[in-house]
Amino acid sequence: MGPSISINNVSLRYENNIILEDISTVLEAGQCHVVMGPNGGGKTSLLRSLLGLTPFKGKINVHWSDKKGNIGYVPQKAAFEPSLPLTVLDFILLNQTRTPLFFNFNKKHKAKALQQLARVGMEDRALLRMGQLSGGEQQRVLFAQALLDDPDLLILDEPTNGMDENGVRYFESLIAELVKEKKTILVVHHDISAVRRLKATVHIVNGKLLESGDAESVLQPTKIERLFNHYRSNSANIKSEVA
Numbered sequence: 001m002g003p004s005i006s007i008n009n010v011s012l013r014y015e016n017n018i019i020l021e022d023i024s025t026v027l028e029a030g031q032c033h034v035v036m037g038p039n040g041g042g043k044t045s046l047l048r049s050l051l052g053l054t055p056f057k058g059k060i061n062v063h064w065s066d067k068k069g070n071i072g073y074v075p076q077k078a079a080f081e082p083s084l085p086l087t088v089l090d091f092i093l094l095n096q097t098r099t100p101l102f103f104n105f106n107k108k109h110k111a112k113a114l115q116q117l118a119r120v121g122m123e124d125r126a127l128l129r130m131g132q133l134s135g136g137e138q139q140r141v142l143f144a145q146a147l148l149d150d151p152d153l154l155i156l157d158e159p160t161n162g163m164d165e166n167g168v169r170y171f172e173s174l175i176a177e178l179v180k181e182k183k184t185i186l187v188v189h190h191d192i193s194a195v196r197r198l199k200a201t202v203h204i205v206n207g208k209l210l211e212s213g214d215a216e217s218v219l220q221p222t223k224i225e226r227l228f229n230h231y232r233s234n235s236a237n238i239k240s241e242v243a
């Protein structure tokens, strides 16, 4: 079972720039939660706060029902040196075993890594170099890597960015499978129709938490323009100052 997460009065600023303002909500356990909102609205900053990767004010508590489980994270972009002769399989195994590459990986590790690649339709790319993959293929590999430790909490930052329809289908059926297993999933997503298909709880963030609820009620066509407006309420002042 995945954890629930309580977010209490979270605020974050980079120098004088206020990014998140007094965000409070509870992410229920065993559900898929989607964070949406305009570019620069602070979605990634919220995920990074949750993961302890950036300092913030307020409190975020992860409540595990039993013992603490594993956490999987897929960042917005793959972090690897494209010129390294690192195969897809090596890349997955590095994370799995936390063993230097010059050690021999055993058969069990390799079989498990191939199994995860198959879950995202990438087993036939296992021996290609990471640098030879397209952006969407790299996203799929990152997703496979995040699934390796059988995470109970999965945090994904725009996981389908650059993925083709086939990749998106793999992604959506895996999310449905993980929700059935009562994992907690938190995903930043931009595609409104895709989010409607995920049957998730949607949280709209643009500096503040503007709205939370099921996809059907939050993503009503009449609300979308207001919720996804790129400008924050105080940007009118900035525009008049510039003029």
Ligand SMILES: Nc1ncnc2c1ncn2[C@@H]1O[C@H](COP(=O)(O)OP(=O)(O)OP(=O)(O)O)[C@@H](O)[C@H]1O
Pocket (backbone or CB within 6 Å): 014, 019, 037, 038, 039, 040, 041, 042, 043, 044, 045, 046
């Ligand atoms: N390390 C940093 N230092 C200074 N400013 C930053 C830093 N990281 C992010 N920002 C700023 O914080 C704001 C929010 O960024 P964030 O990446 O959280 O937004 P986002 O909602 O995920 O955007 P997008 O949809 O474009 O991915 C942006 O204006 C960005 O420029």
